[in-house]
Amino acid sequence: MNNDFFEVVMRQRACRSFSTDTVDDDSIARVLSAATYAPSAENKQPWEFIVVRDDATRAAIGDLSLRAWEARGRAFSEGRLTPKMLADVDQGATGGVANAPVNIVVCADVQRGLDATIPSSIFPAVQNLLLAATALGLGSALTTITTGFRSEMQALLALPESVWPIALVPIGHPARPLGPPRRAPFTEHTHRERYGRTW
Numbered sequence: 001m002n003n004d005f006f007e008v009v010m011r012q013r014a015c016r017s018f019s020t021d022t023v024d025d026d027s028i029a030r031v032l033s034a035a036t037y038a039p040s041a042e043n044k045q046p047w048e049f050i051v052v053r054d055d056a057t058r059a060a061i062g063d064l065s066l067r068a069w070e071a072r073g074r075a076f077s078e079g080r081l082t083p084k085m086l087a088d089v090d091q092g093a094t095g096g097v098a099n100a101p102v103n104i105v106v107c108a109d110v111q112r113g114l115d116a117t118i119p120s121s122i123f124p125a126v127q128n129l130l131l132a133a134t135a136l137g138l139g140s141a142l143t144t145i146t147t148g149f150r151s152e153m154q155a156l157l158a159l160p161e162s163v164w165p166i167a168l169v170p171i172g173h174p175a176r177p178l179g180p181p182r183r184a185p186f187t188e189h190t191h192r193e194r195y196g197r198t199w
């Protein structure tokens with residue numbers, strides 16, 4: 001596998017279907033260590049990571065995901081996503097994500113940061129985590145659908161009141177090859193000096 005930085009960045013994409021192969025703690029430690037090298041406002045590093053392997057806990061997270069998806073997520077997404085992507089997200093929300101051998105719940109301790117910068121201090125760490133997982137040949141995805149159930153997630157994971165779930169990242173071995181991500185060329189959205197002056 002080519003682990004050149006640019007190759008990893010351009011290979012990273014959402015994986016929502018995993019094989020039953022396990023992921024060892026050393027690999028999880030490496031991706032979490034990479035996550036903690038991210039920038040954060042005032043270097044407060046407000047992240048807390050809950051690494052969930054327990055079947056019952058992952059099933060409970062999966063139930064929350066299913067509730068959110070069936071209550072409003074699917075209806076909202078129909079017509080907005082391509083049929084293929086809708087099917088993929090549907091697959092993830094109805095068990096694919098929770099069935100990954102490891103679910104990492106990325107949380108923010110809102111006492112360790114300013115309200116205005118909490119999410120923007122967490123997502124760079126999530127991106128590092130995704131890239132590190134990709135470099136190790138693991139599948140992962142940034143998902144947020146369960147984070148609307150803050151109090152349920154807090155109860156399930158024994159989170160203190162000030163620790164809020166921000167993202168749920170499944171980690172495992174992809175059930176099938178992901179294929180390349182589809183992105184518009186950067187030149188379509190890049191301007192020289194002023195908006196409208198194309199690259």
Ligand SMILES: Cc1cc2nc3c(=O)[nH]c(=O)nc-3n(C[C@H](O)[C@H](O)[C@H](O)COP(=O)(O)O)c2cc1C
Pocket residue numbers: 012013014016088089092093141142143144145146181182
């Ligand atoms: C803020 C944010 C929230 C997301 N939430 C979800 C989610 O709840 N469920 C999901 O399956 N994917 C979620 N995604 C993943 C996106 O669907 C994915 O990054 C995008 O469609 C690109 O797909 P690709 O990685 O396959 O190229 C989220 C991505 C971001 C940036």
